[in-house]
Amino acid sequence: MSHGYEGAELLERVRKANPLVHNITNVVVTNFTANGLLALGASPVMAYAKEEVAEMAKLAGALVLNIGTLNAAEVEAMLMAGRAANEAGVPVIFDPVGVGATNYRTETARCIAEQIKLAVVRGNAAEIANMIGEPWMIKGVDAGQGSGDVVALAKRAAAELGTVVAITGKEDVVTDGQTVYVVGNGHPLLTKVTGTGCLATSVIGAFAAVERDAVKAAVAALTYYGVAAERAAAEVGERGPGSFQAAFLDALAHTTADDVKRTGRVEQR
Numbered sequence: 001m002s003h004g005y006e007g008a009e010l011l012e013r014v015r016k017a018n019p020l021v022h023n024i025t026n027v028v029v030t031n032f033t034a035n036g037l038l039a040l041g042a043s044p045v046m047a048y049a050k051e052e053v054a055e056m057a058k059l060a061g062a063l064v065l066n067i068g069t070l071n072a073a074e075v076e077a078m079l080m081a082g083r084a085a086n087e088a089g090v091p092v093i094f095d096p097v098g099v100g101a102t103n104y105r106t107e108t109a110r111c112i113a114e115q116i117k118l119a120v121v122r123g124n125a126a127e128i129a130n131m132i133g134e135p136w137m138i139k140g141v142d143a144g145q146g147s148g149d150v151v152a153l154a155k156r157a158a159a160e161l162g163t164v165v166a167i168t169g170k171e172d173v174v175t176d177g178q179t180v181y182v183v184g185n186g187h188p189l190l191t192k193v194t195g196t197g198c199l200a201t202s203v204i205g206a207f208a209a210v211e212r213d214a215v216k217a218a219v220a221a222l223t224y225y226g227v228a229a230e231r232a233a234a235e236v237g238e239r240g241p242g243s244f245q246a247a248f249l250d251a252l253a254h255t256t257a258d259d260v261k262r263t264g265r266v267e268q269r
């Protein structure tokens with residue numbers, strides 16, 4: 001799929017299926033995540049109460065867990081939702097926000113990875129390294145980060161976690177520990193809007209809802225996402241992050257399968 005061809009087909013499947021994506025996510029990105037999923041053509045729902053999360057997770061096409069602003073009640077709800085999703089065969093996607101910054105985050109993330117069968121873990125390089133106890137700077141992830149190192153890190157993480165791992169950054173790396181894909185699309189303005197990583201994780205959820213091969217789903221999602229970002233950046237020109245955020249939501253809605261086919265840059269490593 002060197003030209004994003006398979007990913008293009010998957011984008012059409014997402015839009016046709018309009019999958020329900022159940023998010024238990026952080027308070028910073030909730031609205032942006034819901035709007036991004038709507039723009040894509042999926043159906044977002046946020047539900048956090050332990051009285052309803054299991055029921056909602058079973059209804060959904062995918063469950064997305066994000067520990068960005070975690071607390072004890074929410075972690076309990078995530079585990080309940082995750083177990084219900086696992087029982088119902090609903091793919092669970094995990095975003096280990098800020099793992100390594102505090103012991104609570106690190107312990108919680110590892111607990112979720114141990115107790116819940118995860119389809120994809122999506123984080124930046126520092127978060128993925130910290131998931132498996134490897135030292136990695138929390139800040140300055142992009143500084144001098146050779147993609148070769150990130151590929152090796154992603155493979156180690158996938159092997160240790162027993163799940164597909166997606167590391168985002170200048171290039172996105174997706175692997176099940178064996179096959180590795182690198183997505184070249186994206187734009188630096190994505191790093192100037194909060195929650196673009198979190199939304200990427202939820203978009204992977206929408207693709208995983210219609211494609212059981214989690215590597216394919218994650219590659220297709222991130223290619224589409226990067227292509228949309230490039231389109232938005234071209235539209236905003238010299239204007240800044242605020243304009244980009246709005247243009248990016250528009251681009252998520254307007255980016256077509258054909259755009260992905262033409263401008264997607266995916267290579268197998």
Ligand SMILES: Nc1ncnc2c1ncn2[C@@H]1O[C@H](COP(=O)(O)OP(=O)(O)OP(=O)(O)O)[C@@H](O)[C@H]1O
Binds near residue numbers: 225
């Ligand atoms: N330097 C860059 N150039 C192009 N695209 C980038 C760059 N850095 C990140 N991206 C893209 O930005 C999106 C978010 O990835 P990133 O790794 O920044 O997530 P994150 O650190 O979890 O972000 P957040 O926690 O703010 O949501 C991805 O689609 C990724 O490809």
Ligand SMILES: Cc1ncsc1CCO
Binds near residue numbers: 026029068
């Ligand atoms: C800024 C911030 N703080 C906790 S979560 C979050 C959004 C990025 O994930």
Ligand SMILES: [Mg+2]
Binds near residue numbers: 098123197
């Ligand atoms: Mg993040």
